[in-house]
Each structure stands twice: as structure tokens, then as C-alpha cells.
Amino acid sequence: MGKIEVEPVEARLAERLAHLRAEHGWSLEELAARTGVSRSTLSRLERAEISPTAAMLGRLCSAYGRTMSQLLAEVEAEPPQLVPADRQTVWRDVTSGFTRRSVSPPHPGLRGEVVEGVLRPGADISYDEPPVPALEQHIWVLDGVLEVTTGGAAHRIGTGDCLRFRLWGRSRFHNPGPGPVRYALLIVLP
Numbered sequence: 001m002g003k004i005e006v007e008p009v010e011a012r013l014a015e016r017l018a019h020l021r022a023e024h025g026w027s028l029e030e031l032a033a034r035t036g037v038s039r040s041t042l043s044r045l046e047r048a049e050i051s052p053t054a055a056m057l058g059r060l061c062s063a064y065g066r067t068m069s070q071l072l073a074e075v076e077a078e079p080p081q082l083v084p085a086d087r088q089t090v091w092r093d094v095t096s097g098f099t100r101r102s103v104s105p106p107h108p109g110l111r112g113e114v115v116e117g118v119l120r121p122g123a124d125i126s127y128d129e130p131p132v133p134a135l136e137q138h139i140w141v142l143d144g145v146l147e148v149t150t151g152g153a154a155h156r157i158g159t160g161d162c163l164r165f166r167l168w169g170r171s172r173f174h175n176p177g178p179g180p181v182r183y184a185l186l187i188v189l190p
Helices: 008-024 028-035 039-046 054-064 068-073
Strands: 090-093 098-104 112-119 124-127 135-143 146-150 153-157 162-167 171-174 181-188
Touching: 008 039, 008 054, 008 068, 028 039, 028 054, 054 068, 112 171, 135 146, 146 162, 153 162
Parallel strands: none
Antiparallel strands: 090 098, 098 112, 112 181, 124 171, 135 162, 135 181, 146 153, 146 171
């Protein structure tokens, strides 16, 4: 008997289901109790030995607090590896003096993104809260000086320095001058 060929999307779905269970810290038994799907069926689903029925997938989505569309978007084909400069979205806030380039944009199959930020001298931007609690950020100053306040602590980051943290509450980005500051911001979802 030959090995059964698994469709790439089925393999990614199986892998995502296994990761979701691990992220929740649930055993196969606990997930079975929550969904009404047998332990052995769940095991076979996570190993891509069988494909889920719509009903099974619906029960799993309910247990994980996702719509079916969200789950399926998470198993889309791999994102393109190359993001050409001319396809990177650039957004400018003239009022605050902030330019944001999405160097490596978010994708359902990836947990991180890379943003290039430029602040004019004197620019001062505050954020009330992160879009996702415990958002991991790494700020690498490429040119200039950036003052970042997070967790109530102010940090002065010079050219070549990197500040890394998990963001829980308010944050502030300030360019004390005299010139513009350019930095790379790496964002990783928890």
C-alpha cells in the first residue's frame, strides 16, 4: 500500500487544529468533551489522516471561538516570500509627522510583521492601548533618536539601539530632534 497523498490545504488545516489545541493547553480528551468529537477522530484529524466534516469543523470552531471563515483564512496558502518595495503600503499622517511603510504586511499564516516608521523632529504620538494585549514589539532605530514610553517607563533609543517589550497599555513615540528618526518596528502577535 502506498502513502495517501494529502492536499496542502488539508495538511495546513490539520497542523492549525493541532496548534490551536496546544495554544489552549487542552488534551485530546478535554477537546473531545468540549466538542462531542471522539478523541480518536480528533487525533486522526490533527494527523491529516481524515478530513473534517462541516459539522465537525463547526464544533471545533465553536470550541476555539472562531468562525469557519477565520479558521480557513488561517490556513491559506503561504504568503509570498518577496514583498517588492513598490508593493509596500505607505501611509502618511501629515498632521502628526508620521510616515508608516508596511515592509512585511500581516498575513493570516504569519504571526509577525515589519514596519518602517519615520517621525519628523518634534513629532509626538500616543496610543491608548495596543490592538492586542501582550503584543510583542522590537524597535530598532536606523537613524536618529526616538523616545518610547511603555509601561510607564521612558526609553531613549539611539541609532543602532533596539528596544523590545510586550505592550499591555499606553505607549508614546516622540522624536526629540534635531533631525527625523527612522526606525524598524517588528510586531509579533502573542
